[in-house]
Amino acid sequence: MLKDHVKGNVPDKDVLKTMIREEEAKLSGSLMKIKEAKLPVMVICEGWGGAGKGSTLGKVINAIDPRFFKLKTYEGTPSDDEKRYPFLYRYILTIPEGGKFTFYDGYWMHEITDAVREGTLSPEEYAKRIESINRTERSLHDNGYLIVKFFFNISRKEQKKRLEELMEDKDTEWRVSKSDLKENSQYDKCLEIYDRYLTDTNRSIAPWYIIDAKESKTAEWQMLGFLNQSIDTALKNKALAVPILQNTFPLVQMPKLSDIPLEGKTLTDEEYKETLDKLKKELRDLHYRLYRKKIPVVIAYEGWDAAGKGGNIKRITGALDPRGYEVHPIASPEPHEKSRHFLWRFWNRIPRTGHIAIFDRTWYGRVMVERLEGFCSENDWQRAYNEINEFEKELSDWGAIIIKFWVQIDKDTQLARFTDRQNTPEKKWKITDEDWRNREKWDLYEDAVNEMIEKTSTEYAKWYILESVDKKYARIKALEIVIDQLKEALDGKRKNK
């Protein structure tokens, strides 16, 4: 799309000045509407080195009150610490809250196109990244984000002139990077790569706008115009429902909760103690090995209130080196979490390579409590199965082992445990009115859990049921599953997913 780009007509200078002022006023004027609609806006600027995206950005944001935006600069390659996270991680962390802008001076495009130019990204990897990006942008859009992408375009000749001018002045010389010079000397090759990238990621949910950046006032006017137009459209579409996509991930057949026998799943104290010690030792050794092999692990716990999640987690962590794991207890989101994409606070908590992250309750809250309590719309939770499968696919492709546990008990067992908590002073803090209220909705929850397990048991992130009427049985089963999964990954017997 870059190669075929035809420049638009440009008004003359004085008219341009007035038009810029009008667009600026329009942008300022829409801030309160954006705030009221809680619309989060991502404005991404990419382009040729020296095309002036930085200075144009500087002018555009000056029309916006600082309370409404952040500007994020992505220069060059990720740091060593960022490299210990998935490709998307450092970008996703900076998405705006509802009602605010994030302006990006550079985003993930150049991390990819530079690698293509240098030949360090294979066509398969390139295709995978494009897929990740398109999915992520779609998921952001579906959750209410406006994404506007600009490419600042100049000709080879114009770029050469600008870089030379910058280099002539001792005060601006440092602003020209080696990469800029390389880009200019390989302009045609880069044009091919950029053109393809723009085409591959040009979707109506996050379209590209090519800015004619030869003349800086024109660039400013075009950017403001496209931005205002996009905001108008987004504000009008705020209430629209989003299509529910069909699942495209390989699913594993799972039983309904009511079909899972709970009787007889018990262990004697001796069996328990003996096995526990053995498994803990085994897990400890595996933990060191995966730390050294830099494999990240995500263990997700969901289950009925009082099913025994906490004690179960403790038996896992008891075997682990505290430097290599973190437990994330998930409560209702804080305001700054709630005003972003619902998966943001989990992206924020994914483990570094070689580390284990254990979630005590998870992103599945979206299709359980948020669904049943009406904390999100029906359209939201219906979309969430696919959004979650995509999220987990991203982690799995990165190399993470994902283990999901549903801790299962029956209604009578829950009642007995609730009563015990209520009557035991040291345990009383563990039981709240909300627990009793949730219990009344047992059947609704059971339906939701069945649907969740059916729709999100992917081959790369299966659900495992832990029968926990006898907590000892559930703990041993969890340890065995974790050990099996780690072994499979460490001994290289894992299928390529």
Added chain:
Amino acid sequence: MLKDHVKGNVPDKDVLKTMIREEEAKLSGSLMKIKEAKLPVMVICEGWGGAGKGSTLGKVINAIDPRFFKLKTYEGTPSDDEKRYPFLYRYILTIPEGGKFTFYDGYWMHEITDAVREGTLSPEEYAKRIESINRTERSLHDNGYLIVKFFFNISRKEQKKRLEELMEDKDTEWRVSKSDLKENSQYDKCLEIYDRYLTDTNRSIAPWYIIDAKESKTAEWQMLGFLNQSIDTALKNKALAVPILQNTFPLVQMPKLSDIPLEGKTLTDEEYKETLDKLKKELRDLHYRLYRKKIPVVIAYEGWDAAGKGGNIKRITGALDPRGYEVHPIASPEPHEKSRHFLWRFWNRIPRTGHIAIFDRTWYGRVMVERLEGFCSENDWQRAYNEINEFEKELSDWGAIIIKFWVQIDKDTQLARFTDRQNTPEKKWKITDEDWRNREKWDLYEDAVNEMIEKTSTEYAKWYILESVDKKYARIKALEIVIDQLKEALDGKRKNK
């Protein structure tokens, strides 16, 4: 204190086991009290390599529900990105919220003692760091933090044995670092350095406890015991007031607000426009220079409602490259900010070297709105002058330029602007009921501002008054002050502070 340490008596094995269980129960039992008292607890573990602090920590935290703690590991030196912030920065970011623990496997001690051992930290720098640390710990303590510090002690012989054992096994070999081996070969030298460090930082507000780590059960029992004891004391002392320390920083004499003439501080439109363009160009060039020289800049704005802070800030940012600055509009704190030391959310927003951070309202909220609205206790805001001077000293010592503006108008001007906002549709969002309420407290605020300016105009972080009845005048004055300060720093004429 390490050299003179005398080991305590150790009960025999079976008794020890029971005593550990008792201490664990006590620790679990105090979690709800800690939560109710909103007590934040920092548990810091340092020690000889191979002394087993990691594994002891692992056992201790297993007695605590994951909802109540985080564990933070500091391995080795700061990353390149962390190096662009003050020494304290990466540690302060991880302080716990009220009601929770952070356990530290390593903290700032080894960053300092390693540098002393390697001869890369001069005695003056060492003394400065010790002062920073003692101040920071005191400030945390004064704001309700419990800090307990453990040093895991083993003999040279014992350490040697352990390192050798780890190295013999291929699975554990990697756990022995070069630094560990160096520590053992220079044991006596390290002992001197550690002994001095422990002595220099042993204060009753954050005391050291030396753990006899030869036998792991003993270590666990000692750590649990000291921790429980410290928690008991802290819970009892929760309501105590904290001494208000006398100012020890060099202050600049400042006028009272009522003595500052506002008449005649005006500019014609022509004077304004001409000077503005000239100064903006000058500031733009200085910005590039300080970016390259990696000097960080903090610009703090306070002032009456409708005094013109926003427009003033815009004239500064209009001259800056957007990649090199950030504006932080400060509203009331979010829950996760409110439950930490009041300066935490500002530490979180300090600029990287070479960058400019502009604060639209600041940490001075503590001694203005929080004081007058009763959001903190009298003891809290009275202590805050010194705490703020210390905070700014830390930034100044790091090399930051700190410029603080009070934007000044009279009561009549405010009324005229409020009325204008109320009557102009596009401006109406800028005026709230709260603004009118604050206006009624003008005299109380004026007293508070006078006291604030008097007590926090240090030589290294002066207040500047911007007379803003004519906003143009105030904008030009702000630009001139910023330019002067940057020039002074860049041309090396700044006094060493």
